[in-house]
Amino acid sequence: MIILMVIIAVGVLFFVGLYNTMIGKKNNVNNTFASIDTLLKKRYDLIPNLVSTVQQYMEHERGTLTEITELRAKAISGNVNENQRVGLENKMNKLLGNIMVAVENYPQLKANENFMQLQRSMNEIEEQISAARRAYNATVTDYNNAVEMFPTNTMASVMKLATRNLFEIPEAQRENVDVKKLFNQK
Amino acid sequence: MKTLEELGNYYNTALMPELIKLEEQRKQVLKKVCLVDGIAIALSIAILSLFFDMEVPTHVIFFGGFIAAAVIVGIYKWLTSAYVKNFKSGVIENIIHFIDSHLEYKGDACISSSDFIKSKIFNRQPDRHRGDDYVAGLVGKTRIEFSEIHSEYETRDSKGRSTYQPIFKGLFFIGDFNKHFKGVTVVLPDAVERLFGGFGNFLQKMNASRGQLIRLEDPVFEKEFVVYGDDQVEARYILSTSLMKRIVDFKKKTGKKVFLSFVGSKIYVAIAFAKNLFEPRVFKTLVDFSQVVEYYQDLELVIGLVEDLNLNLRIWTKE
Numbered sequence: 001m002i003i004l005m006v007i008i009a010v011g012v013l014f015f016v017g018l019y020n021t022m023i024g025k026k027n028n029v030n031n032t033f034a035s036i037d038t039l040l041k042k043r044y045d046l047i048p049n050l051v052s053t054v055q056q057y058m059e060h061e062r063g064t065l066t067e068i069t070e071l072r073a074k075a076i077s078g079n080v081n082e083n084q085r086v087g088l089e090n091k092m093n094k095l096l097g098n099i100m101v102a103v104e105n106y107p108q109l110k111a112n113e114n115f116m117q118l119q120r121s122m123n124e125i126e127e128q129i130s131a132a133r134r135a136y137n138a139t140v141t142d143y144n145n146a147v148e149m150f151p152t153n154t155m156a157s158v159m160k161l162a163t164r165n166l167f168e169i170p171e172a173q174r175e176n177v178d179v180k181k182l183f184n185q186k
Numbered sequence: 187m188k189t190l191e192e193l194g195n196y197y198n199t200a201l202m203p204e205l206i207k208l209e210e211q212r213k214q215v216l217k218k219v220c221l222v223d224g225i226a227i228a229l230s231i232a233i234l235s236l237f238f239d240m241e242v243p244t245h246v247i248f249f250g251g252f253i254a255a256a257v258i259v260g261i262y263k264w265l266t267s268a269y270v271k272n273f274k275s276g277v278i279e280n281i282i283h284f285i286d287s288h289l290e291y292k293g294d295a296c297i298s299s300s301d302f303i304k305s306k307i308f309n310r311q312p313d314r315h316r317g318d319d320y321v322a323g324l325v326g327k328t329r330i331e332f333s334e335i336h337s338e339y340e341t342r343d344s345k346g347r348s349t350y351q352p353i354f355k356g357l358f359f360i361g362d363f364n365k366h367f368k369g370v371t372v373v374l375p376d377a378v379e380r381l382f383g384g385f386g387n388f389l390q391k392m393n394a395s396r397g398q399l400i401r402l403e404d405p406v407f408e409k410e411f412v413v414y415g416d417d418q419v420e421a422r423y424i425l426s427t428s429l430m431k432r433i434v435d436f437k438k439k440t441g442k443k444v445f446l447s448f449v450g451s452k453i454y455v456a457i458a459f460a461k462n463l464f465e466p467r468v469f470k471t472l473v474d475f476s477q478v479v480e481y482y483q484d485l486e487l488v489i490g491l492v493e494d495l496n497l498n499l500r501i502w503t504k505e
Contacts, residue, residue, distance in 0.1 A: 035419050117503070124365070124502040131423035138401055138418070 018155040025143040029164060032136040036167075039132050040075075040089065043125045047072045050118050054099065057109040061102050068095050096122070133167045140164050187490060188285065190479070196284050197478050204276040208269070209472045215269045216468060222265065223258055230254035266468055273466035278319065281482050285489050288323045295320035296333040297358045305360075305454035306370055307445045308353050309395060312337040317358075319464045325489060326498035327505070332359040332488050334463050356442070356459035359488050363424070363453040364497050366504050371415035371424050372396065373433065373446040378412070404430045410437055424448050429495065436494045440487060451504070455491060459484075 051065050058065065074080065075088045100119070109115055144163040146152040234254070237247050274293035282291050296317025303311065317335035324330075335358045338350035378389050390399050396414035400421045407430040415421035425433075437444045443458040463484055466472060492498060 032418065120501060120503045120505075127365070127426065127502065128419070128423050131426070132419045134403060134422045135418040138403065142401075 015155070018152055019159070021152060022146060022155050022159055022161060025139070025146050026161060028139045029136070029143050032132065032139045036129065036132040036136055039125060039129045043122075043129070044072050044076055046118065046121055046125065050099075050122070053112065053115050053118060054103075054109065057106045057112070058099075058102060061099060064095055064098055064102075068092065068099070071095070137166045140166055187486060187493070193284070193479065193482055194475065197475055200284075201277065201280060201478065202473075204280065205473050208273055208276055208466070211269050211272060212466070212468060212472055215266055218265050219262055219468065223261055226254070226258050226261055230258070269468075270466055273472075274319070274464070277466070277472075277478070278464050278481060278485075281478070281485060282321055282489075285482070285486055286323070286325055288325070289321050289489070290323050292320045294318055296335050297331065297360065299337070301360060302335065302337060302354075302358065304449060305358075305447050305456070306372055306449055307374070307447045307454060307456055308337070310339045310353050312353055313340040314338045314350055321485075321489075325492040327500055328364070328492045328497040329362045330359065330489070330492060331361075332357055334358075334459075354445075354456055354458065357457045357463065357484075357488050359453075359455040359457070359491055361453045361455070361492065361495075361497055363448060363451055364500055364504055365424060365502050366451055367420050367424055367448065369416040369420050370397065371400070371413065371417075371421045371448040373411050373413050373425070373448075375443050375445065376408070376410060376412040402430060403427075404434075407431070407434050410434055432495050436491070439494070453495070453497070455488075457488070 047068060051069055055062065055065050071088055071092050075085065075092070080088065100122075103110055103115075103119075147156040147161055147163050230251070234247060234250055237250060271293065274291075278293070279291045282289050297320065299312050299315035302308075302315065315335065315337045317333050320331070320333040322329075322331035334356070336355045337353040339353055340348050341351055342348050390412050393399070393414070397416045398414065398418065400413040400415050400418060402408055402413060402422070402425060404427065411433070413421060413425065433444075433446065440457055445456040445458075447454045464481060467477065
């Protein structure tokens with residue numbers, strides 16, 4: 001009788017352990033995703049400032065600047081789902097990249113103290129976003145391993161947890177890296 | 187970085203007069219050392235053998251031998267101290283200025299034990315902290331300081347006798363990092379994972395004294411180092427993919443154990459050396475280019491950290 005109770009107790013503890021492991025990993029993934037979100041919001045805060053500084057100088061890029069402002073408004077309105085959000089982000093990355101390249105044609109803007117500070121802040125945010133994405137990918141890999149590996153996979157299927165996708169670094173992001181290099185050559 | 191040819195020119199023109207002057211002093215010091223320490227050694231042997239004949243207990247003989255050795259070393263240090271001092275200001279300081287004229291040198295100062303503790307690289311508190319050859323200054327936009335240090339902790343055996351065990355011996359570098367950050371990230375040589383593979387990884391995770399284990403995506407870096415920190419995102423913000431590669435390259439270049447940490451917007455780098463660095467020869471000639479090249483390479487290794495880790499890249503909000 002005692003032996004049976006011990007076996008049951010060990011079994012229950014084992015399942016509680018598995019359950020908690022899965023919950024912990026799932027929450028880690030959500031946490032790191034939230035940190036990407038925070039950083040993206042931080043970038044939105046910079047955009048109005050950037051647009052207002054840049055538009056006095058950049059006459060030919062008015063259209064792009066208006067588009068950036070509209071995208072930002074759409075993204076922070078909260079009426080978009082996650083997929084649409086990723087689309088908006090990618091577009092935003094590309095437009096911001098274009099603006100940073102176009103700066104090369106405006107020497108006065110390049111020398112503007114305010115703009116230089118903004119440019120540094122933008123670089124910093126980009127670097128932080130990329131760090132957050134890498135952190136997200138690391139936690140997702142850890143989580144996905146748990147979902148697929150024995151014995152945690154049994155618990156994952158009971159809890160109906162599915163593997164998650166890794167964040168792929170979008171094409172526009174890669175272009176940004178080149179832009180940074182361009183600035184360093186000055 | 188300067189070429190070997192430039193160093194050769196510098197050696198033949200600026201350094202040579204200093205070296206010749208010091209070589210004279212070295213010969214005189216050597217004569218004195220041979221004479222005085224020779225007498226001391228002869229005397230010690232005579233006294234100890236007398237003890238032996240008188241059948242004095244062995245532990246007393248050992249104790250006497252220990253004192254004699256301490257006296258002989260003391261005499262050696264005392265006789266060579268002026269020569270060592272002249273050598274440091276004449277040769278080492280000049281080589282440092284040859285590498286970068288903005289750097290300051292203090293032969294008898296070192297990185298303080300409080301800075302050493304602040305780095306959080308080593309968990310143990312030092313009980314004895316010594317060092318010399320302190321260098322500080324601005325390399326490009328980056329403020330750096332480094333020195334040779336030798337840090338130890340005290341242990342006592344069952345009889346209450348104390349001995350000192352090493353914590354770290356080598357070059358210790360502190361530089362202003364080019365990004366702002368708040369937390370602590372420590373990068374240590376990875377011995378455990380290489381030995382035990384997956385089980386090693388489990389052991390690393392259990393190392394609670396170090397904070398969270400941070401697994402990075404660069405497999406070469408992961409093989410060489412293990413990273414602990416208090417923030418997964420911040421650790422990756424600091425250890426960008428390019429910095430990881432640069433750290434691996436630097437480690438290969440030194441061929442030594444390299445420890446790093448990032449605390450309070452500063453980067454700390456500890457490079458372990460077994461030998462005493464930047465000390466003059468007493469028993470061999472000083473006028474030797476290969477010896478100067480060795481001093482130069484050891485100095486360039488640390489000063490070159492700024493370039494090797496790209497610390498002058500200031501494209502973020504920290505200027």
